[in-house]
Amino acid sequence: MPVVAEVEPADQDNAINLNDKDFPWQLVVDRGKILGCVYDNKFYSLGAILILESLPRKCELASDRNGQWQQLSEAELLLLQENVKQQQAVQREATYIGNEPINEQEARLIRYLRNVKKQTEANTTRLRN
Template identity: 65%
Template sequence: MNRRYLPLLLLSCCAQSQAFVEKEDGAAIGNGGIPWELFVDRGKLLGCIYDSRFYSLGSILVLEALPRKCELASDRTGMWSQLSEAEMQLFKENIETQQKLERESTYIGKDPINEAEARVIKYLRRAKAFADKQKG
């Protein structure tokens, strides 16, 4: 894989509110809700299975206390592999960033805030950032 796309891959995997995929997030295999025609190519499953759940390629899952990513093996099936050192560093940085953002959005100093207060603070921060951008 081209190294310049690696950060994009990790960020796309981790961009939302959670830093990584949790075990409950995969699609359950037995419930009939998976459109298998999208994930099977010439008889090979394009994704990974863990604990009777399907995860698409690029998913990062913490297995045995270490993050693993779903990659395409040489036989065109999904397999869980360890993250490289660079990927592991990006993964840790992303988790720290997410935790910092979570903390900033739910606390003022040491005091927790409710959802309405968090929305107001988030709005004020964005308005300030927008005003600063307009000035400079």
């Protein structure tokens, strides 16, 4: 599993600091080659997507077995943009009712009620069939 999910933009909080002595480097270094990418003194696993200065890059394995940042293909870029829009819509839906912002407890209650409704609808559909 990547340190940073493949379709989610990588952020500095999810990266591993290279000076961290507790990180199991033996899992990502193979015969002197780093199986991942480094940016700003942080390690990102293969498949991680980093968005900085509006330039999305994906960590891929180069021919020398070191990770390197490469441009996303056209299809990957479209998928990433679609995913970001969906995440923003979900975030907006989870933190607002109409134009009014809600607090964390209200958001938690609404998520719970939506999940209960979804499960009830799924159970009802299953029972009909």
